[in-house]
Amino acid sequence: MKHILAVLVENKPGVLVRVAGLFARRGFNIESLAVGRTMDPGISRMTIEVDADEETLEQINKQLNKLVNVIKISNLTQEPYVDRELVLIKVNAPASSRAEIQQIVETFRAKIIDVSLQSLIIEVTGNEEKLEAIQSLLSHYGILEMVRTGKIALLRGSKTTKNGEVK
Amino acid sequence: MKLTGAQMVVEALKRENVEVVFGYPGGSVLNLYDVLYDSDIRHYLSRHEQGAVHAADGYARVTGKPGVVFTTSGPGATNAVTGIANAYMDSVPLVVFTGQVATTLIGTDAFQEADMFGITLPITKHNYLVTDIQELPRILKEAFYLATSGRPGPVLIDLPKDIQQQQAEFVYPEEVNIPGYNPTYEGHPGQVNRAAKAIARAKKPVIYAGGGVVSSGAHELLLKLAETTGIPVATTLMGMGGFPSDHHLALGMLGMHGTYWANMAVHEADLIMAIGARFDDRVTGKLDVFGQNAKIVHIDIDPAEIGKNVKADIPIVGDVKLVLTELLKKVKPKEHKEWLARIDEWKKEAPLRYNQAEDGEILPQYVIESIYNVTKGEALIATEVGQHQMWTAQYYRFKKPRSLITSGGLGTMGFGLPASIGLQIGAPDATVFCIAGDGSFQMNLQELATAVAYKIPIKVAIINNRYLGMVRQWQELFFNKRYSSVDLQKSPDFVKLAEAFGAVGLRAEKPAEVIPTIEKAIATPGPVVIDFRVRPEENVFPMVPPNHAISDMVRGE
Numbered sequence: 001m002k003h004i005l006a007v008l009v010e011n012k013p014g015v016l017v018r019v020a021g022l023f024a025r026r027g028f029n030i031e032s033l034a035v036g037r038t039m040d041p042g043i044s045r046m047t048i049e050v051d052a053d054e055e056t057l058e059q060i061n062k063q064l065n066k067l068v069n070v071i072k073i074s075n076l077t078q079e080p081y082v083d084r085e086l087v088l089i090k091v092n093a094p095a096s097s098r099a100e101i102q103q104i105v106e107t108f109r110a111k112i113i114d115v116s117l118q119s120l121i122i123e124v125t126g127n128e129e130k131l132e133a134i135q136s137l138l139s140h141y142g143i144l145e146m147v148r149t150g151k152i153a154l155l156r157g158s159k160t161t162k163n164g165e166v167k
Numbered sequence: 168m169k170l171t172g173a174q175m176v177v178e179a180l181k182r183e184n185v186e187v188v189f190g191y192p193g194g195s196v197l198n199l200y201d202v203l204y205d206s207d208i209r210h211y212l213s214r215h216e217q218g219a220v221h222a223a224d225g226y227a228r229v230t231g232k233p234g235v236v237f238t239t240s241g242p243g244a245t246n247a248v249t250g251i252a253n254a255y256m257d258s259v260p261l262v263v264f265t266g267q268v269a270t271t272l273i274g275t276d277a278f279q280e281a282d283m284f285g286i287t288l289p290i291t292k293h294n295y296l297v298t299d300i301q302e303l304p305r306i307l308k309e310a311f312y313l314a315t316s317g318r319p320g321p322v323l324i325d326l327p328k329d330i331q332q333q334q335a336e337f338v339y340p341e342e343v344n345i346p347g348y349n350p351t352y353e354g355h356p357g358q359v360n361r362a363a364k365a366i367a368r369a370k371k372p373v374i375y376a377g378g379g380v381v382s383s384g385a386h387e388l389l390l391k392l393a394e395t396t397g398i399p400v401a402t403t404l405m406g407m408g409g410f411p412s413d414h415h416l417a418l419g420m421l422g423m424h425g426t427y428w429a430n431m432a433v434h435e436a437d438l439i440m441a442i443g444a445r446f447d448d449r450v451t452g453k454l455d456v457f458g459q460n461a462k463i464v465h466i467d468i469d470p471a472e473i474g475k476n477v478k479a480d481i482p483i484v485g486d487v488k489l490v491l492t493e494l495l496k497k498v499k500p501k502e503h504k505e506w507l508a509r510i511d512e513w514k515k516e517a518p519l520r521y522n523q524a525e526d527g528e529i530l531p532q533y534v535i536e537s538i539y540n541v542t543k544g545e546a547l548i549a550t551e552v553g554q555h556q557m558w559t560a561q562y563y564r565f566k567k568p569r570s571l572i573t574s575g576g577l578g579t580m581g582f583g584l585p586a587s588i589g590l591q592i593g594a595p596d597a598t599v600f601c602i603a604g605d606g607s608f609q610m611n612l613q614e615l616a617t618a619v620a621y622k623i624p625i626k627v628a629i630i631n632n633r634y635l636g637m638v639r640q641w642q643e644l645f646f647n648k649r650y651s652s653v654d655l656q657k658s659p660d661f662v663k664l665a666e667a668f669g670a671v672g673l674r675a676e677k678p679a680e681v682i683p684t685i686e687k688a689i690a691t692p693g694p695v696v697i698d699f700r701v702r703p704e705e706n707v708f709p710m711v712p713p714n715h716a717i718s719d720m721v722r723g724e
Binding site: 009010013014017018021025055058059062063065066067068069070071072 | 284285288289292293296298313345346347348469470471473474475
């Protein structure tokens with residue numbers, strides 16, 4: 001089962017390699033990873049998506065907690081949450097198919113952020129389903145290159161991750 | 168007060184009451200050694216950095232204080248890696264300082280540069296690369312705190328040369344503030360209650376005691392718990408001495424080379440109380456049948472150990488000492504006559520035994536039991552790794568905590584000799600034996616020079632079977648006696664070798680010479696190496712073949 005973990009870490013050199021190394025060394029798989037600063041410049045938030053059964057998830061949680069620079073881990077998938085990911089897609093777009101592509105972009109509420117004679121770069125934000133749908137449609141025109149940020153997520157409502165801690 | 172980085176380190180050592188440093192100087196720690204030159208801290212110069220770390224490890228295990236190590240950058244630091252990994256696996260508190268090239272040179276493949284932060288990430292409890300002298304006082308304070316609190320372990324500080332030279336205001340923090348680090352010491356009262364109820368209900372209970380009993384200083388509480396509840400106690404290799412081996416409730420060691428009765432008791436138990444232990448594969452054998460009939464109580468300070476290998480029915484995260492204190496308030500006196508009688512039958516069925524013929528070859532077990540008899544079990548023992556290590560666990564009946572210093576988790580050949588040096592430094596009045604194999608002795612024998620230089624009177628008993636004995640045993644049992652690369656016939660003459668180092672060398676070749684030679688070694692001042700020429704193809708039994716249930720033991724001839 002997939003889980004999204006919000007991991008608050010001290011913003012110190014090497015902390016990413018500590019977390020990534022732990023996953024590699026203990027044979028845990030990272031599905032996606034996004035890192036950025038929080039409102040507190042001393043603390044970063046890692047959003048890690050993992051595919052793990054209950055026991056493995058418990059070990060991931062405990063082993064992460066053992067890292068001195070890890071402050072808190074919350075399993076967002078235990079509560080209602082929203083998640084988003086941003087993708088940039090460079091798609092083959094000669095004049096003949098440009099109109100169709102623009103229609104797709106509109107339907108998905110995506111944005112064209114770069115235009116050249118032969119190609120477009122499309123920016124699209126959404127959950128995994130939406131991103132896969134647009135990717136699948138655009139693949140008919142030929143995707144030249146694509147980059148994804150990895151998932152980020154928050155709990156729904158006024159609840160913050162403080163209340164959603166994994167035991 | 169303004170201090171250089173190097174001065175800060177030595178000042179912090181004083182504040183942390185560090186009396187002893189083990190190390191080896193070099194280009195990147197000249198400043199540190201220059202400050203050390205004026206201080207009262209005793210420095211022991213090893214002959215290899217691995218030896219320095221193992222010595223610090225032995226010192227830490229016997230004293231309970233953190234071991235401190237200095238090495239230079241690059242090869243000096245990488246040489247320390249095995250020692251650090253060893254301490255990490257056995258949860259030994261160390262603070263290791265490695266010199267590093269100047270911050271301006273980091274990342275340029277400079278002379279004697281190695282990425283120690285990266286290399287030691289997976290083998291330290293925590294590590295630091297100091298890039299700003301302002302942070303050094305805090306890092307020093309944190310390092311000692313992390314190494315010694317919670318589940319102890321090694322902490323490494325990589326210290327660039329220019330940071331050692333720079334000056335800054337030094338204020339040693341009174342307290343640490345590490346938001347992500349809050350070890351749990353007190354056991355959950357509800358869980359402790361449940362454990363007490365499980366004890367009250369159990370008919371065939373067993374305690375499985377590990378190194379956590381020793382490191383938290385809970386041996387007396389364990390004894391009280393066992394005596395009150397009548398529960399027999401099996402110990403792991405790391406737990407040896409945590410419960411007196413001569414006690415009527417002592418089952419000896421469990422696991423791969425544990426006693427038959429300890430393993431049978433654990434296999435048939437209806438309650439297993441794992442205390443400061445981590446269900447290592449050498450203990451559990453085949454995991455899915457381990458303790459299959461038992462309710463499992465697991466007490467450990469590291470939450471990540473609970474449920475890692477074996478699912479605990481009653482998990483208790485906390486310091487063994489505090490948890491047992493609470494548990495003792497809840498348990499009622501009990502006896503288990505039938506259960507103990509059953510265990511006794513197993514004991515009679517397959518006792519530990521060997522048959523030393525008077526005119527035959529010396530048996531290794533006889534040497535170890537003789538060391539026990541001659542020293543009345545009062546000697547402190549360090550071992551290397553292999554057959555002799557298992558025989559030591561079987562035949563030296565440890566009575567006191569911190570009396571066996573051995574490499575449990577990593578199984579590091581070459582650990583014993585340097586560790587025995589650190590052990591003797593930490594316990595200067597004790598009789599210290601290093602029980603070694605001829606193979607592992609040769610892995611760090613250069614440290615004999617350290618022992619001679621500082622007149623450290625360790626007695627090294629080489630159980631010399633002219634083989635890599637444990638590997639040969641596996642080849643005999645599981646590879647059809649195809650003895651691939653285990654022949655050590657062409658080893659040096661250990662008596663002459665000892666003499667060349669300035670130590671005393673003795674040899675025993677007949678059973679009748681064993682006891683007099685041990686007595687002579689003890690009576691001889693300074694380091695002594697004894698070459699016990701033992702039967703080459705003796706095996707360690709009983710034995711649980713790999714991936715078998717622990718009840719499935721090969722008992723031997």
